[in-house]
Amino acid sequence: MSETTADAAAPDAEVVARVRGATKSYPGVTALDHADFEIRAGEVRALLGRNGAGKSTLIRLLAGVETPDEGRIELGGVPFDGGGVRRAAELGVGTVYQELSLVPELSAAENLYLGTWPTGRGRIDYAAMRAGAKEIFGELGVDIASETRVGELPLAQQQLVEIARAFLTRPRLLILDEPTSALAAAEAEAVLEAVTRVASHGVGVIYVSHRLEEIRRVADSVTVMRDGAVVETVPVRGATTDRIVSLMLGDGNGDERAQAPVARVTAVKGPPLLSVRDLSVPPKIEDVSFDLRQGEVLGLGGLMGSGRTELLRALAGFTPARGVIEVEGTEVVRPTPHAMRRLGVGITPEDRKGEGVVPLLGVSENMVMSWFGGASRAGTVLPSRVSSLGRALIERLSIKTAAPDTPIVNLSGGNQQKAVIGRWLHAGSRILLLDEPTRGVDVEAKAQIYGIVRELAQQGAAVLFVSSELEELPLVCDRVLALRGGRLEGEFSGDDITLDNIMAAAMAA
Template structure:
């Protein structure tokens, strides 16, 4: 990357502190016109804070932010937009019920004689799509478009404003490999028109294809910026982890009899386009970790095993019995329980009590003569609350009033009540504090010691060595590595999850 290209955006000694946390520490960062700068770092490294500063969502406590040579100051998002910053966040912000063209011009519809000029809007939308090489019908309703096309509409909306700087936050995390190719091609076209691009992703194969340079952040600081071509995967992982790369946490491996019949066996499981040919075994008393970055297929794998997502191919066997037609009801009867990734949206019924939430999957134990007994619900709840150390004033306290960690323990307790012997835990420690994490680790190990088999999914790869007997990694819908014993370390897991 030649240094004579103008700097389109920069932070100079930018620092940002939240209560108890220094999220950004004297960060110097800049991106040039036509450059695609990859931004890498673990969770909490400071990437999101840096993006918020550049897009005007936050202002630094000290230091400066500049766009196009002008200070951003405290002008906020409006000032950043005026100076030429466009941001596409990981979560789509489109209106599904209206057309692609209407989304492109949302809030700034072209008008003639005081009325929205639809022919002009369609024509201009068609020009923007063509400029990016996109075959998207301006009249298509966004809800009817595949996810990759929706992502492209979001990017095109930001590009329509002719930004100096375009920030893309994990734009392909929810996409399969083939869909991601379309997004990468559009990013290359945008950079070719002189726009500086910040590309946040953990997919190193994509970064090597689309980025010129890579900045690695750690603990709120910019650690290093280097050319992508000269950066090996091992070097990038080492920069991201720092001293943590040398940490090997103490872990007592369970005595798992892998010569016995697996409690769960998966063979050739495919769910196009998210999963392809996944095979593994899970044994009694084992905690099997499943690590991978967002969009790697972890959640789809758990949903396919539990019957919520129809598989296109492959087989599932439970305790030697092949399941011919897995459905949630069938898998529950076979002893399979799943805690969803979206605890708030899918894991709890907010206004029901803690005890009521824990008996939802199996009313039999809470019923008398076919009628749910409040006394039995209360008794079951009290037992599980004590066993799982759930902090609540009463068993009938609405679960929405509990902390995230205590809600998560209650969701796990639901499957203990249902006497599940195979537990599929999708991000069981997401959004919980350190104390709650330690408690969940203890609960998982205790369940395994009692003979349960646990599949523990986490995007926080550093926690897998703390709780798992064996770890599988996923990348782009396929299994990418298996680690046991002393090989279960943060650097080996992360390298396998990120490598091309």
């Protein structure tokens, strides 16, 4: 593939999808606000916008997952007024979502034809299936043996199987939702090549991504969304990063950029509690170096697929890594979760529900489980001490719960998150790695978590605050690092900590 973008669709090419005045509301929020959108055959259209801009809602309408409250949709010139996913597919829409939907134990060919296996004499025609898979893979330039079990394929090739499965139906419109978010740059190359080949067959492609370097290579045009509305569609050629970021963020009136940040520590003195030198986690993280000092809240901002979580898991000892990690000036020779916990490192995982809490245990039990020392005597955990310690943490963190032994699953997301942070306060951790600590919590809970983080830093903790919601970093951090493609691409402090600067560094091509 050349370094230039794909050739733009002819202006007289067929319009494969058209949206006019589409509005979609949910309780308390307008997800899509009178949006207009259209795409032509052979065109690759990138769809950009911050979290909550309306991208997902727009593609769900086109895919038949949702129906608009107002407005109209046409697919291939035919009015689409409902009928769900099956009707959208009949009208030529294929969709590949961010999460893979493959069956690992089946072959690549079986996954392609999942639910639509060719038959003959009452049996599945495996020869026809393998021949069909070979043809589709050939058209997309994909080198995958049709008999290979999907679970044995690298992640990039699994993504290609997903795209091939959607292309098998010969769609007029193919929607790709963050198809490379879990891939390193080198792995994404084959996916970009497949997208170009799909478009060369006259298919309109909606390509949702935040990776501008990919968008510049594969897309003809970019539609930017903000606050549920389509702001503007611009040609990729000549559209600068500053221009795109400006369209995504707007003028700042009334949004998060206008909020006053907390009082920052402008110059943190003293030796670092955590030092990282040339840390690499192939293929997601490459040569990352930084210091985290006592009393500092260091933000780490990056978009989906930037390597945020992989970096934190390496620092907490869950993922093997190359490079040097030092805690209070001493190198950690073999970082493991147990070793890092003993050195005072605590981590709140991105997946709070799956990895952060034990749902049916009480709030107190969840908060003391990382260190039972204070809750036990002679090796026996004492329920009375668990309850007493829990009550103190519940009061300190303003956790709303009926009782310390209330199952934590009954709490709101924000209160669960505060309890997960409380676990590391109980364990005496001085270095806190917070991965998406405000994901899925309401505005009030976010403000409370910001306050907790600042208070912990004032009491001498060192906090690494990781977020994909870049707008919250200026509100809570003393310093911010921008991560893109596994590399640090910018460092900001003081008045330079702005959403515009962070976004530009996280997206820059």
